[in-house]
Amino acid sequence: MDLHVTLDGRRDLTAQIYLQVRAAILDGRLRPGEALPPTRDLATTLAVSRNTANAAYEKLAAEGFLTSRVGVGTFVSNLPFHNEQALETPNSPLRPRPMWDTMPAPPDMSATTARYDFRPGMPDATHFPFATWRALLAGQLRNSATTLGKYGEPLGHAGLRAAIARHVGVSRAVRATPSDIMITAGVQQAVDLIARVMLAPGDVVAVEDPGYPPVKRLFQSLGLNVVGVPVDAEGLVVDHLPPNAKLVYTSPSHQFPLGYALSLSRRLALLAWADRTDAVIIEDDYDSEFRWTGRPVEPLHALDRTGRVVYVSSFSKVLLPTLRIGFCVAPPPLHSALRKAKHLADWHSTGPLQGALAEFIDSGALSAHLKRMRRVYRTRRDRMAMAFDQDFTDHLEPITSTAGLHVTAWLRTDRPGEDQAIITRARDHDVALHSMTLCGVDHPPRQGFVFGYGLIATEDVDEGLRRLRRAFT
DSSP: OOOOOOOOTTSSHHHHHHHHHHHHHHTTSSOTTOEEOOHHHHHHHHTOOHHHHHHHHHHHHHTTSEEEETTTEEEEOSSOOOOGGGGOOOOOOOOOOHHHHHSOOOOOTTSOOOSEEOOSSOOOGGGSOHHHHHHHHHHHHHHTTTTTTSOOOTTOOHHHHHHHHHHHHHHHOOOOOGGGEEEESHHHHHHHHHHHHHOOTTOEEEEEESOOHHHHHHHHHTTOEEEEEEEETTEEOGGGSOTTEEEEEEOOSSOTTTOOOOOHHHHHHHHHHHHHHTOEEEEEOOSTTOBOSSSOOOOHHHHOSSSOEEEEEESTTTTOGGGOOEEEEOOGGGHHHHHHHHHHHHSSOOHHHHHHHHHHHHTTHHHHHHHHHHHHHHHHHHHHHHHHHHHOTTTEEEOOOOBSSEEEEEESOOOTTHHHHHHHHHHHTTEEOOBGGGGOSSSOOOSEEEEEOSSSOHHHHHHHHHHHHHHTO
8 A cells, every 4th residue: 555654854764754654553544454565665655765664664563563474564563553532633613604504414314224114215125136237237347448447428328318318208208319318416416407507596496395305405505595385286386486486396296295296287387387487497207107096197398398397307216226327308408508517516427337227228127127116116005005094094194195105194183293202102113204394395394204115125014004003102
């Protein structure tokens, strides 16, 4: 390994090397068992004699900091030298903007909080075709020897953009060419880049209330004025949109968290409103692949005839959240600006992952996986619906869900804080829940829960609901 040592002048070079290596060991930068560079290499790097480097190593070895093995090398001794206090960062005068002090901490979605996990927003990774994916990714790594050392196109892998254009064109009737598509690190980056391109600090943004919390916070971090717009059984209430809003964020096919679909009359009204007020609509089509009853709902993008809608989606719900691959479909006037914004944000998304996903889509593996998962999730959804009807009628008022990976239910009681009390008792029974209170924008929503059925195994649904029932008593 490279070892950073700074020499000041030519006085007592051995002591300078000794003290800096010793400090690196004591504060944990050099860990027990770690190999140090040979004295010949260190001497060459520092432009000193080998005897100088040897003397420093010998002193460290005599004090027990280093161990040498003939013909093998010199290593940090396996002793508890680590001093956590030495690693403490000095008090800094730097402070974030006050807005960040009031921003809620992001939840640790990677943590396993309970065996019976009803949190929404995550698919079941145990059914992912890892063998197929490994083969595709390995092929990309083998065939990318000439391209891995180069930066990629900011808009994304050409093959993946073409595959997505075909996929959304067939599955969602979204009219798009590969040039209309930009690959992003999930939907949130897509929304971030669109807002940066279209809006200025102080502009008004309308979001659904209740709605998806991270998007509200993202807009606020950009200095935008976020206004919540109520949602009813027909979806976003278009008549309540602020007239000065420059952008509307909506999930019309399956509203989060309530699950309603935006009615056709509201869809047309929203498009007319955007055209009249010169606003942009971000359509988040986040889990429309999973529809359980009724006909598929036509995306806003398919109805848009004036180029007001930017369609965003990702593969987090259908494949794996850890892939962090999303995309947006934007009208041509935004292409150049979005490409520049993506380049400034992170230059480009990971090439081999994009290539593997393109093959996954084009080979039919994505369609096969979706078909398989629809059966899995439908079974869980039906079991939950039956339990709500039979065992929770005194406590929960479910909202009929026709699509997606979650169902929302209101609490029948209006006793303040009851949802948090239930969450606490459920945790004692090894059950994790997501409260509706986390989804408020301008006004606290009615108490209830958003029940996901992506994380919990099918064989655990019944037992998880039985345990949950105890938390209501």
